[in-house]
Amino acid sequence: MKRIGMLTSGGDCQSLNATMRSVAKTLYGNLEEVEIYGFQEGYKGLIYNNYRIMKPSDFSGILTEGGTILGTSRQPFKLMRVPDANGLDKVEAMKENYRKLKLNGLVILGGNGSHKTANLLREEGLNVITLPKTIDNDLWGTDLTFGFHSAIEIATNAIDCIHTTAASHGRVFIVEIMGHKVGWLTLHAGIAGGADIILIPEIPYDIDSVAAAIKKRADQGKRFSILAVAEGAISKEDAKLSKKELKEKRSKRIYPSISYELGAQIQEKTGQEIRITVPGHMQRGGPPCPFDRVLSTRLGAAAAELIMKDDYGYMIGIKNDRTTRVPLEEVAGKLRYVEPDAPIIKEAKLVGITFGD
């Protein structure tokens, strides 16, 4: 009998259920005896031993369902070693629950922060396999994370909708796109949506060069411009600040987010009417797109295969269209950024997209 724990951790995204379904179907279908323990709301479930034993039917019909049937929560890595309000040592609690339930392994679907905790559990002797979950696509060790392409579709659809209204009114529109500290989502949705200007954290922007690009379009008789702006976009000026200085500066910001600040600056510099759209959490919701469902199915099967071989300590990623395993210690704590001189950036510039640099 194999006993496998499973949990989803951090911000939710599309295709979590599709991934768990694939792990579960592979285990149920290829092992004589297996029991899957679903921990509720991420690491919290493991800490407080809040779980239910799953049935095969729990994983049926969830391929296309958004969200996660296990629930999730954010449990910051830096608080993992800090005892909870009742003095409970969280890491020890997780280890104890794992042992008590006689688990053979633990499947963790998580993003960047969750991988640090996953690696910690591995260091503490638990058998851990992780799967790369995030719309940000910022996990080191894999070309793609699931959720990324579903989020691209939603963000692109937002730009598509804005396109017709921008064109009708001759306005400048900013669409603010998620992605945390990296620009993957904004870059792809921006190109797919035909944005004129794309601002991402990896390429700090110069506000004058952004304004100039908008003016140039107006001078060419183009009545509107669309900016795809990453929530993490940063000006050249701010990029020079220390982390502390930036934090202090931002704490004084009167705008709810970068787009509003940018919008005010552009309006001042160009005199053009600006509108701002922030699709926000919509980008992580709804059913996974077909691309993500295939990716999730492949990653989940590969994860289950390692479990069947009792081979733990890896994140399952995909590289050059092949599923691959990456040692957890290599993944944890690293971010994968867009390279400012990547071919896709060069191609986007050839087509006429401005990055404000």
Place this chain on the structure above:
Amino acid sequence: MKRIGMLTSGGDCQSLNATMRSVAKTLYGNLEEVEIYGFQEGYKGLIYNNYRIMKPSDFSGILTEGGTILGTSRQPFKLMRVPDANGLDKVEAMKENYRKLKLNGLVILGGNGSHKTANLLREEGLNVITLPKTIDNDLWGTDLTFGFHSAIEIATNAIDCIHTTAASHGRVFIVEIMGHKVGWLTLHAGIAGGADIILIPEIPYDIDSVAAAIKKRADQGKRFSILAVAEGAISKEDAKLSKKELKEKRSKRIYPSISYELGAQIQEKTGQEIRITVPGHMQRGGPPCPFDRVLSTRLGAAAAELIMKDDYGYMIGIKNDRTTRVPLEEVAGKLRYVEPDAPIIKEAKLVGITFGD
């Protein structure tokens, strides 16, 4: 030879092109000779004589296209009688251009404000036919306006996306929905999206009763709640204020919109984590839904039929699934509100939806 002017005025919405296509196809197909003059950017085009003579092919392939091929702009009714920067009398200019071009009639696609100007032009002796354009569905004299159902689809999709993330995280989410001063869009999208609480201008809310509804759900073990909130939603308190008092109070508001104010109040009263999503201008963009395309085709054909009969001075509406003409003087200046005791409200309450009253 019949010469017909055409313009789209006010905020854009879906199905403007589908409607113009229908007018044009009907005129081209049923009249020996017809010339359509497309004025650019709404009344502005008529004021400054900025037009182009359209070709049948201009109306080809636009049934599914969002926005408006003529462009649009907002020209507030109350400024119509105020001369422009160069001292030009706008109303006289419109009349003169109409006469100079020897137009037989003018087709105006517009919302509430645009209908006041349309009626003014009628009073000034122009032959006017209007078509009810707005995602707000607030035009008097018609059961439905085109754009409304397309916007419902986008707003509902926003709630759908939010649903999965709200359920996964156990959060309270506010989705702010357009609709100007009326609640049609929020009411329909809220019911379609399975919102737990719907707040619309026509039913002022009591913040305590809203908070109580959220707490009740939490007490029943429901981990999340979704609020569909109209951009024009108003508290019972504020509803008692005079227009002037309200304006003054709102001018001091630190929140970008009602949702943020409401969110802060709910967080304080319930202790629950709140997230806010504002799909904004997305709601008026993108291709029209099939419902709107059928509606637009019907309204456009009926408008063209009146033109063919030289019968002017009406808005074309739809009542009980029949296209109908309504005298412009009856339409102008009136809003169609949701009735607080309408059957649909009663049914929504039966299903368990709270309106905060």
Place this chain on the structure above:
Amino acid sequence: MKRIGMLTSGGDCQSLNATMRSVAKTLYGNLEEVEIYGFQEGYKGLIYNNYRIMKPSDFSGILTEGGTILGTSRQPFKLMRVPDANGLDKVEAMKENYRKLKLNGLVILGGNGSHKTANLLREEGLNVITLPKTIDNDLWGTDLTFGFHSAIEIATNAIDCIHTTAASHGRVFIVEIMGHKVGWLTLHAGIAGGADIILIPEIPYDIDSVAAAIKKRADQGKRFSILAVAEGAISKEDAKLSKKELKEKRSKRIYPSISYELGAQIQEKTGQEIRITVPGHMQRGGPPCPFDRVLSTRLGAAAAELIMKDDYGYMIGIKNDRTTRVPLEEVAGKLRYVEPDAPIIKEAKLVGITFGD
């Protein structure tokens, strides 16, 4: 304690779950004590007493789910009085199970055939409330059935997809659309999709006039034509045949459906390349559109309200945007057809759509 049976009967369609959810939420929320008995696979479940007692959570999260959580099956009305293979009298069995379970009432979601059986059960003394389920929109006594607008969206999307390929290749395309014996679905999807020719059962077509319309378009330089053809479309010739003659003629038909026969005839008469697309069962699948979700919520609430008043023997319909109850004996056995001279037909003709008459 109120005990209510529930079943879904006949071909499935979108919004069955949304409708049941509304009935259930209204009953659970407004009655002290209620038990809902879900019969499996339509009348079959009632005949063979195959049911489960539902929980409130069974109806949670199903607003957007296609299909039916109860399953469905076709049980032809004309076989209801014929004993089954084991000699069981089906009608008596249904009555007995109803009594044995001490049901207070029975909610039946069904289409045309299912309403005949529902009325029979009413005549036999059972308390029955029905809800109008069908993509065909052919139920007498209601302006709309749920499923109809969701199916319009799918059929319209099929035409939209075909549009771009037809235009690129300059081909004549036939899109065959469901709808059983009536033309509602084809009429609406055809107009929404911008079809050039629409053929529906209510307006028998003349093949020469269809071919002439295609040739006329070609002569005008239009490289393609799109025909939206109802699965029940019929030629003028065939419309004159008796039921028996038609059946005999069709039994000899070498084509899988009307579209193929029509396609061959058009190819012969016009010399143009024809392609045929049959989206088929796709049209009844997938999530309900927002329009249907609102309709289902309203109908379901109104049905539950009657149950709460112990007022049985009706179908809940919608007329002029108000939910209404219609005596079952008036509904059963009647079809609602498109009127060949309805305003919508007249408007479609004005826009240039040909009906082949």
Place this chain on the structure above:
Amino acid sequence: MKRIGMLTSGGDCQSLNATMRSVAKTLYGNLEEVEIYGFQEGYKGLIYNNYRIMKPSDFSGILTEGGTILGTSRQPFKLMRVPDANGLDKVEAMKENYRKLKLNGLVILGGNGSHKTANLLREEGLNVITLPKTIDNDLWGTDLTFGFHSAIEIATNAIDCIHTTAASHGRVFIVEIMGHKVGWLTLHAGIAGGADIILIPEIPYDIDSVAAAIKKRADQGKRFSILAVAEGAISKEDAKLSKKELKEKRSKRIYPSISYELGAQIQEKTGQEIRITVPGHMQRGGPPCPFDRVLSTRLGAAAAELIMKDDYGYMIGIKNDRTTRVPLEEVAGKLRYVEPDAPIIKEAKLVGITFGD
């Protein structure tokens, strides 16, 4: 002055316009002087000198438009050397028109057949750059072709719709998916749609093993099964036949396509009710998905860059997420098949998908 010809050839697919837009925007934006000659309806336009000089605005707003603004047609390679009805030598005519217009290069968007002709033109001394267009994804020399992922989305949506109706009725459904002689599209859509059985040309199927898989599911209490079947799927028996024998056998087939034959066989062997859906040409229509738009933008920019360098004779492909150039002589005449033991096949089998082998 650079003069560049452009044409789209063969069956249309999504993202043709997006690709041409990218080529054009890159050329217009980076060259002092450039003229683009758009040949109408594929090679036919080049043969008969049917072209128009494009304007930058022709490429504006077409990123999301399905089809091709240039039109397309199939011109079989094997007829290229055969004179036309008027004795015209097609290849010589193309060469002559190319010279007469003083073209510097020719951009051809085409699939497998079109690449043979493109290579022929290269051999005849023309400067040719090609772009890989097909929903089949069967072009040698690139990981991906544009159109492929858009078609996956449509085919997957078809399976999704069928899923709910199959589950409600407990039926076996066959969804026939395009893909010509290869299984890429069916494989991806099948996995994404959660098909139970996937049949592709590269893995000939055994009808008994297909029937056994369906029976096994029924025995496990699963009321329905979904088969994703490639239009080119082939039985083990047929796979052993010579090309000639197969052609002869198929010419006698009474079924319109493989799905109908398969359906009849399964019905006979399992006794289960079978339904068949053939989305057909829908799969190549409608707007490109965001994935394809990004791909097209990248490929188009890379193609234009080669033109700017006067470096001809290549197809632009993508390998490991980098655009790449592949000599035309290597591409022409080769198909890229799914490898029967590819990792994705292995992973699909792990999850429980049956391939009938």
